Amino acid sequence: MRSIATDKHALHATADVWVNGARLAYCEVPARVNVILAALQSAGLGPVLSPSDYGLAPILAVHDAGFVAHLRTSYAGSAARFGVAAPVLAAREGITPTRPATPPDDFVERALYYTFDCEDPILAGTWEAAYWSAQCALTAAVLVQQGERAAYALCRPPGHHATADQHGGFCYLNNIACAARYLTHTGPVAILDIDYHHGNGTQAIFYTDPRVLYCSLHADPDADYPYFWGRASEQGTGLGFGTNLNLPLPLHIGDTLYLRTLETALARIVDFRPRYLLVSLGLDIAAGDPIGKFDITPGGLQAIGESIAALDIPTILAQEGGYNLATLGANVVKVLQAFA
Numbered sequence: 001m002r003s004i005a006t007d008k009h010a011l012h013a014t015a016d017v018w019v020n021g022a023r024l025a026y027c028e029v030p031a032r033v034n035v036i037l038a039a040l041q042s043a044g045l046g047p048v049l050s051p052s053d054y055g056l057a058p059i060l061a062v063h064d065a066g067f068v069a070h071l072r073t074s075y076a077g078s079a080a081r082f083g084v085a086a087p088v089l090a091a092r093e094g095i096t097p098t099r100p101a102t103p104p105d106d107f108v109e110r111a112l113y114y115t116f117d118c119e120d121p122i123l124a125g126t127w128e129a130a131y132w133s134a135q136c137a138l139t140a141a142v143l144v145q146q147g148e149r150a151a152y153a154l155c156r157p158p159g160h161h162a163t164a165d166q167h168g169g170f171c172y173l174n175n176i177a178c179a180a181r182y183l184t185h186t187g188p189v190a191i192l193d194i195d196y197h198h199g200n201g202t203q204a205i206f207y208t209d210p211r212v213l214y215c216s217l218h219a220d221p222d223a224d225y226p227y228f229w230g231r232a233s234e235q236g237t238g239l240g241f242g243t244n245l246n247l248p249l250p251l252h253i254g255d256t257l258y259l260r261t262l263e264t265a266l267a268r269i270v271d272f273r274p275r276y277l278l279v280s281l282g283l284d285i286a287a288g289d290p291i292g293k294f295d296i297t298p299g300g301l302q303a304i305g306e307s308i309a310a311l312d313i314p315t316i317l318a319q320e321g322g323y324n325l326a327t328l329g330a331n332v333v334k335v336l337q338a339f340a
């Protein structure tokens with residue numbers, strides 16, 4: 001199978017983030033891409049291509065123009081406000097019950113408006129990295145649209161937490177949502193999100209859209225990030241009611257319960273008869289991940305890949321989380337092997 005990757009991701013890089021005067025390590029690091037590329041190569045999984053440039057239109061089909069401008073300009077803009085350019089962070093959690101329709105003029109308040117997180121910085125190279133990460137997903141979508149059975153987009157930064165107008169959870173542009181919305185022009189599409197965390201951004205983007213089925217297996221949001229979203233009661237709204245399936249799971253589960261729950265999601269996807277399947281591929285479900293608290297074994301990951309591939313639907317897989325650099329590459333290959 002073909003994979004899509006670019007070295008532009010390395011423009012988004014920081015070792016740490018300062019929150020309330022405390023240093024937090026930032027584990028969404030460029031080395032993640034390097035270990036995955038090395039594993040793809042040693043497994044002989046197929047060629048790695050550079051992304052094509054589909055421009056801003058497919059990004060603006062998902063994301064708010066003011067939000068995109070904020071991602072693009074706020075790092076440089078911080079120099080005007082503070083005298084020196086520095087990572088742009090929200091000073092407190094960005095969720096208020098009455099978020100206004102118009103972003104505030106004040107620089108500090110605007111940074112708060114466009115994120116739901118306070119440890120998710122906009123760095124000097126964040127926009128360029130995020131732009132090309134989205135182009136990787138779009139390129140994979142076009143390859144599959146042109147007849148490939150499957151394609152893997154090595155997206156970094158990841159995307160599934162980003163909403164139409166808020167970044168968070170290491171995510172800036174919602175890569176898989178851009179690819180999915182692009183493909184809706186061909187018919188209904190399904191998104192299967194197997195990252196450890198609920199993909200609140202993807203859910204929100206398609207919550208009212210009956211053409212896109214969103215199914216997610218993830219840690220119970222009462223127990224882990226993103227906390228505010230991911231309950232089974234969230235089923236979509238309006239015309240989209242019934243096209244959002246959340247399957248929250250307890251911490252520390254293993255292969256058996258995970259694979260049984262996956263069957264529920266796959267059955268719903270088959271019922272929906274999608275033209276394309278898009279997989280948000282997070283390897284933070286693997287045992288030993290420093291953030292995720294599931295215990296999925298390499299054999300379990302292989303079984304996950306085999307179950308998804310057995311649906312025999314043209315499939316785009318886009319990288320989301322996965323933070324154990326010692327095992328991330330091999331674990332990606334375990335899932336992808338069934339498509340290769």
Ligand code: Q9C
Nearest residue numbers: 158169170197225320321322
């Ligand atoms: N101290 C993805 O997996 N909270 N995002 C981390 C670590 C944010 C995860 C806390 C987790 C975001 C794409």
Ligand code: ZN
Nearest residue numbers: 195196197321
């Ligand atoms: Zn995750």
